[in-house]
Amino acid sequence: MKAKKPIRVGMVGYRLMGRAHSHAYRDYPFYFDTEMIPQLQGIAGRNEAEVRAAADKMGWASYETDWHRLLERDDIDLIDIVTPNDTHAEIAIAAAEAGKHVLCEKPLALSLPQAEQMLEAVNKAGVTHMICYNYRFSPAVQWAKKLIDEGRLGRIYHIRATFLQDWLMDPDFPLTWRLQKKISGGGTLGDLGAHLIDLARFLVGEFQEVTGMMETFIKKRPLGTMTDNLKGRAVSDQWGEVTVDDATLFLARFHNGALGTFESSRFSRGNRAGNRFEINGEKGSLRWDMENLNNLQVYLHEDEPGLQGFRTINCTEEEHPYAGVYWPAGHIIGYEHTFINLVSQMMDGIAAGYNPQPNFEDGVKNQAVLAAVEESVQTRSWVHVSSFQ
Numbered sequence: 001m002k003a004k005k006p007i008r009v010g011m012v013g014y015r016l017m018g019r020a021h022s023h024a025y026r027d028y029p030f031y032f033d034t035e036m037i038p039q040l041q042g043i044a045g046r047n048e049a050e051v052r053a054a055a056d057k058m059g060w061a062s063y064e065t066d067w068h069r070l071l072e073r074d075d076i077d078l079i080d081i082v083t084p085n086d087t088h089a090e091i092a093i094a095a096a097e098a099g100k101h102v103l104c105e106k107p108l109a110l111s112l113p114q115a116e117q118m119l120e121a122v123n124k125a126g127v128t129h130m131i132c133y134n135y136r137f138s139p140a141v142q143w144a145k146k147l148i149d150e151g152r153l154g155r156i157y158h159i160r161a162t163f164l165q166d167w168l169m170d171p172d173f174p175l176t177w178r179l180q181k182k183i184s185g186g187g188t189l190g191d192l193g194a195h196l197i198d199l200a201r202f203l204v205g206e207f208q209e210v211t212g213m214m215e216t217f218i219k220k221r222p223l224g225t226m227t228d229n230l231k232g233r234a235v236s237d238q239w240g241e242v243t244v245d246d247a248t249l250f251l252a253r254f255h256n257g258a259l260g261t262f263e264s265s266r267f268s269r270g271n272r273a274g275n276r277f278e279i280n281g282e283k284g285s286l287r288w289d290m291e292n293l294n295n296l297q298v299y300l301h302e303d304e305p306g307l308q309g310f311r312t313i314n315c316t317e318e319e320h321p322y323a324g325v326y327w328p329a330g331h332i333i334g335y336e337h338t339f340i341n342l343v344s345q346m347m348d349g350i351a352a353g354y355n356p357q358p359n360f361e362d363g364v365k366n367q368a369v370l371a372a373v374e375e376s377v378q379t380r381s382w383v384h385v386s387s388f389q
Helices: 016-031 048-058 067-072 085-097 112-125 139-149 188-203 335-352 360-379
Strands: 005-012 036-044 078-081 101-105 129-132 156-164 207-215 220-226 232-241 247-254 259-265 274-281 284-289 295-300 311-314
Touching: 005 016, 005 067, 005 335, 016 036, 016 048, 016 335, 036 048, 036 067, 036 335, 067 085, 078 085, 085 101, 085 112, 101 335, 101 360, 112 360, 129 335, 129 360, 139 188, 139 274, 139 284, 139 295, 156 188, 188 207, 188 247, 188 259, 188 274, 188 360, 207 360, 247 360
Parallel strands: 005 036, 005 078, 078 101, 101 129, 156 259
Antiparallel strands: 156 274, 207 247, 220 232, 247 259, 274 284, 284 295, 295 311
16 A cells, blocks of 8 residues: 655644634545545644643644744644634744645635735745635535536526624624624624635636625624634623624626625524525526535526426535545535545645645635725725725
8 A cells, every 4th residue: 555645734723613624634534545644743722721622632642832833843744724813824924934834714814915925925935725715615516616617507697695694693792803803804794705705706707896885783792702603701891892894795796797796794693604605697597505515406497398497406426526535425414524625625735736726816816805895885886806906
């Protein structure tokens, strides 16, 4: 048997996304046959008790209380960044300069200039890089991409996309880092809307211009913390100002002539993770809902009259991208498998010396759309995305 080459991973951060990424690294070799095998070498976090417990639970060989130590170590090949958004740029740039490959959670940075600096750093260093827009890696989304690229829908006319949640509706939910612009860079637009933007670019094409509106429904909240399951806990009787949006809606035109409507909100009662899109073309339409992520609904106008209608494709067959490495047809996979599929691309990229998509270039392009939407809200006008590129 051919020997497998270890890719020794150092991860900065250990909460919700840290769990998702750790699970992906551990399960990836079980499903995918590749020459690269990730090893959970070191994890970093500021709270020693918590990072030690995380290392023990998730299977990391060591821990550090200063992320700089991971970059100094010769036994680390890849830095995985799952920290709050205000730290992405500093860690990624330093990791690239240290010659480490980089995987970074989304959005790439607090701002477009930061994102551009990150892209410049990884390109200059010649390291492999990816950004974790994991929803691209649902087999159903990959199958939608294949159908579109094959021309099954013909010319694309519309995309309407939503990412709706309701975990912030309690006015006593605490003011965590996600609600502070200086740390998060944005609210629902940067957190949820960024996923919609990436899926739209992946499936439909590049954005041309946008116009939007934002609202913050609850202006002040008690200071506190948040758990890995989006639950909050107040830790003080002091209150602070919410400086990000609770909901953002925007319209878009694409370079290929398609139109788009986008909505992201944390105030949509009854929606836990309503990441959904519908794409309409001259020959057919597609629908996908992350809460039912194995299924893709497909309408093809070429079907004979009387049989036309949306059909539900359970994307678990060997013909569907990634599905064949898991279970027999009809045996569904879950949210965590999107991360495993993404890790498979990262390992392939390191092995072959290329940057799989989505990478930091995609992160920069997504950040430009985010910036254009924010500018349109402030100016109450249409804004060309090209003005930010």
